[in-house]
Amino acid sequence: MASSAADAILAQTTRDDWNYFLEQYAPLEEKMVGDINSTEIIDKAADTAQMQNGVAAASLDRTIDRYGMNVNGAQRAQLDRQQSLGQAAGTAQAVNTARIDQRERNLGLASSLMQVGRGVNSSALDGMGTAASLEANRNATNAQNKAQAKANQWQTIGTLGSIAAFFL
């Protein structure tokens, strides 16, 4: 394989990989970055607390029925009041805990993303550094070639001029 062909294949391959990244991973990357202020844990905590309190209340009712307990109206009202207070306190505590957990999760995700971002930037700088070095080498070589060509031209002019001056 000619070296120019190998170069072209490598260039195309790396471009394909970059495009694959943009297609396959960039949306995930953007989604995760967009999720650092999520409130999902808090939102779910409130819903879960309500649901689980409902389940607990239903369980209590089933237990009362199963054991044939006689609950009169006043007791029932008291029971309901206690349950209602418990549910409110439980929901508040669940949401409060969820807020802390959510913050911890969001900061953890952001911290991990910052590490990823550092890698992205670092590799970009490496790449740009290499590109800059190659460009500088290219410019230097071009300048040297150009100067050498001019030097050769001057040498020719000098030789011809010398001959001409000899006969003047």
Place this chain on the structure above:
Amino acid sequence: MGKKSSAPKVQESANEKALAEVSKARRDRYRSLYRPVEQNFQEEVAKDTSALLGGRAVADVAQAADDSMGDAVALGRGSASQLGSTAKSLGDARTMAVVGANKTAQEIKDKGQLGALKIGNDMATDAVNGMAVAARASNTEAVAKARAQAVENDAFSTALGQIAMGGVQGYQHRKGLSEIKANQDAMRQRLKSDQPDWDASSGMGRYA
């Protein structure tokens, strides 16, 4: 010299172009995607969360204590003074819970900010390394260009010298030729003037 130099020019290869483009795209991506994350993190981690953590800690203490105190009252256990003591213990426990929560909040904040600072410093190191690469590259280019210019200047001076030398040599050559010619003429003239008159009687040359 009006004519353009015919020096071969090194062109940017496809790989170099790909490297430069993708590197720039990644850099742009970092700037647009990750920098806001860094800013957001710093703002968020600096917030005081002691109230939030204290609230939870106090709630935990209160729930446990309220149950036992409620049981004590409901079941008629203990005296009023014991209840008072329990209430004091509850106050102490709540206070310690808040103090502990404040410490935890401070530790979380410190840990987060130190983590951010470490990442920031790593990035600054990357930046310095990048600047070093860029500086070396531009230095290499500048040095090579200066050397190239020196080569060109030398060639120009040499050419001028060659032309001048050609002129001098030509002048000397012509001067030499004319001196030789003058000498030859002089010799010829002298020979001519020194030629003896022909004496017809003797048949021999006779000098004046």
